Amino acid sequence: MFCSRCGTSLADGATFCTKCGAPIGSLAAPAAVNAPAAAPLAAYPQAGAMMPPAGAVPMVMVPAVPYAGFWLRFVAYLLDVIIVGIVAVPIVLVLAVATGASAALSSMSNDNPQQALAAAGFVIFLCSLFIILLGGLWLYYALLESSSWQGTVGKKAVGLIVTDLDGRRVTFGRATARFFSRLITGLVPLFIGYILAGITAKKQALHDMIAGTLVLRKT
Numbered sequence: 230m231f232c233s234r235c236g237t238s239l240a241d242g243a244t245f246c247t248k249c250g251a252p253i254g255s256l257a258a259p260a261a262v263n264a265p266a267a268a269p270l271a272a273y274p275q276a277g278a279m280m281p282p283a284g285a286v287p288m289v290m291v292p293a294v295p296y297a298g299f300w301l302r303f304v305a306y307l308l309d310v311i312i313v314g315i316v317a318v319p320i321v322l323v324l325a326v327a328t329g330a331s332a333a334l335s336s337m338s339n340d341n342p343q344q345a346l347a348a349a350g351f352v353i354f355l356c357s358l359f360i361i362l363l364g365g366l367w368l369y370y371a372l373l374e375s376s377s378w379q380g381t382v383g384k385k386a387v388g389l390i391v392t393d394l395d396g397r398r399v400t401f402g403r404a405t406a407r408f409f410s411r412l413i414t415g416l417v418p419l420f421i422g423y424i425l426a427g428i429t430a431k432k433q434a435l436h437d438m439i440a441g442t443l444v445l446r447k448t
Contacts, residue, residue, distance in 0.1 A: 294396075295446040297389050299427030302434075302444055308383030313369065317362060324358055371404040388447045396443070403440055410436035 231238055373381045379390035379398055391407070393399050399407070414422035414435040422435035431443060 294431075295448055296432035297426075297444040297446050298432055299424065301387055301389065301446070302426055305381070305383035305387045305389055308386055309369075309381050312382050313366065317365070320361065320365075321358060324361065325354060367405065367408050370408045371401055374404040374407065375399050375401040384444075390445055390447050392443050392445055394441050394443060396445070399442060403442065407436055407440035407442050410439040413439065 370381060374384075374391045375398070377398075378385050379392065384390065391399055391404070393403060416422075417435060426432050426434040426437070426444075429438075431437075433443065437443065
């Protein structure tokens with residue numbers, strides 16, 4: 230063993246250098262301390278990244294939720310209106326013939342003595358039309374939004390899905406609540422109930438807030 234300061238040969242077991250007096254303990258390499266090894270950071274740092282300070286918790290990047298904005302939802306709505314209209318027009322014509330609505334209108338315009346009967350027939354037509362259209366729209370939206378599609382034909386065409394607040398597929402009951410909540414949304418002046426879908430944090434329209442639903446872009 231040699232003194233690392235002056236190079237003098239030292240006897241085994243010496244505690245200091247006989248030539249320069251340096252303590253052997255200060256010259257020897259310190260013994261390794263048995264300490265638990267820190268858990269390595271997997272794949273960190275990336276190339277070109279800076280090493281975080283000792284004890285710092287690595288930052289976890291949370292992906293942004295792909296909420297659907299107002300205009301994308303509006304396009305889906307227009308597509309649904311076109312599809313529903315194509316189906317509804319033949320139903321209206323058949324119903325008008327079945328209830329005698331066209332004949333009732335002619336009688337009402339010609340001062341027919343049976344005008345009261347004609348008016349009653351026209352009222353029956355309007356009530357029947359309202360019930361059939363409302364029921365058809367309800368089933369169209371509720372069944373499709375609670376199905377594996379998670380959306381109407383218009384939403385599927387533009388890549389949108391309807392979920393609950395946890396991102397899960399909605400039940401038929403929740404989809405029903407969402408549909409009838411639209412009636413409340415439609416009562417708000419200036420379409421503000423719908424415009425909320427473009428300005429709220431989760432892009433929810435008023436009926437989404439009421440029913441506890443989200444409209445997301447399918448990823």
